[in-house]
Amino acid sequence: MSDIIVCQGLTKQYGIRKVVDNLDLKVPENIVFGFLGPNGAGKSTTMKLLTGQIKPTAGHAQVAGADVTRNSLQARQHIGYLSEMPNFYSWMKGQELLEFAGELFGLNPPTRRARAKELLQLVGLADAGGRKVGAYSGGMRQRLGIAQALVNRPKVVFLDEPVSALDPLGRRDVLTLLDNIRHEATVFMSSHVLADVDRVCEQVSILDRGRVIAAGPTVELKERFALPAINLEVEGDPAALERLSAALRAESWLKRVTPGEPGRLHLELTSAAQAQEAGQRVPRLVSELGLSMRSFQSAVPNLEDVFLQVVNRDERGNAEPTRPEVRV
């Protein structure tokens, strides 16, 4: 599988602040790639660099074989882009907007008309194509944004927070759509909804303060970074349950206890090596406190665990100093 996006030493500096700092990135063809990071990490700036909207201070990037930092016009022929807060000409109708986008890519009138209809159908706006964009809701605008990003059958689609304005049903539809278009295009998406990224992205990069701090296949990152965890369900006196939480917090192998619904606790262990000790200590503590254990299960690691682990923020939101990049 060849790489369709390649960044080498990509840097964007405003004054003394490096928003993107010496970024090296490779994205293979025909995958859904997740680009993650806390607010202000440099995700949107990187997308702007990769779509030719801004010029880098240093480094270069290739998208679909074209050097986007030198000849963005050529690269833009092969890309689609949806910004974080998409806004379109309110006086245009949905169908007109897509046809106009097609015309900018040089599609002939019958082709762009057919493509516009096909895309409206695809994003669930077939009935709204004749309405002015100004009358669209935020979710409809986002769907239209995804449609306009696909009008030229791009090789790479950059989507900045593509599901942020959608309701759960809309999110599900868009994620299914992204999953389907991977056969035709590479999807490069950023999102704060880590469960969505977890669901559709085969590979992710996690960015913090302009640098990639972890990158690799999602499955491998989860194996590598997600802390082992246990979901515990007990029954008994609430006061005893409080005492159980307190007792668990005193254990050296436990990193964090997160209470869930009444009687349920999520235990994060400090490392996988502590799992055995936890397996012995937890049932003993439950028994000593007069509680009865209903279930004791290993939790499936998710991308959120990876994200929290590598970004390494504490509960107050303070970040630790920059860590070296980790690749899996």
Added chain:
Amino acid sequence: MNGTVALLKKELLEQWRTSKILIIVLGFILSGLQGPVVTKLLPEIIKSSSGSMQGIQITIPEQTALDAILSYISQMAAFPSLIVILVVMGTLAGERERGTQVFVLTKPVSRTQFILAKYFSYLGIVVVAIILTAVASGYYTLLLFSNSFSLGPFLVLNLGVIAYSSYILALVVLCSSLLKTPVAAGGVAFVGFLVIDNLVKLIPGWTGIFPQAVFSALDARRIMTGETSPGNMVLPIIIGFVMAAVLIGLACFSYEKREM
């Protein structure tokens, strides 16, 4: 090329749907028509207002078609320029403020194409508005006054109005490319318009070579009466178009460098 045509069509459609074409055309025609209409009514207006001034005798020379045409030309200086500033000030700044430019500029079109499509679509509308205004004003002049006027010099003066308007339009597009909001762009364009116009009038010899020459009552009268050749207006007209080209060039250059 495809992109330029698509952008031009989009601009014209936008200006039609947002009534900007109507505002420009009607604004220009109403301004221009004031020339023949006010010139015709001037004696009556002065007569009715001088009723209270007993003992003062006011002699008004008979108003002619030439006075009406000169009045029309002078009307085309101020109000149409203000209309252009108000309508065009948001053309780039407004798109940047709303975020709509990202949609276009991530497609395979250059920023220069984006600006030129805007400029030439507005220029087309302004030229059509000036032609319609000239026809309407010429027609009303012939209708309201018994004598006629020379068509050749009239056309040359209108070409001067077009050159001047193309430069004002370019000035507004440049301001809109440089500033963040439509109001700031309009404000700076208005100040720039006043400063340049007054500077040209203040510096001896400049009035005759800049497009503002077309609005000089004396020069316009001489051309209309045949005292001087209409060819004297060629240099100001060329300079008007050159100023427009330079300002648009600057707008394209600054926009290419600008961060989205």
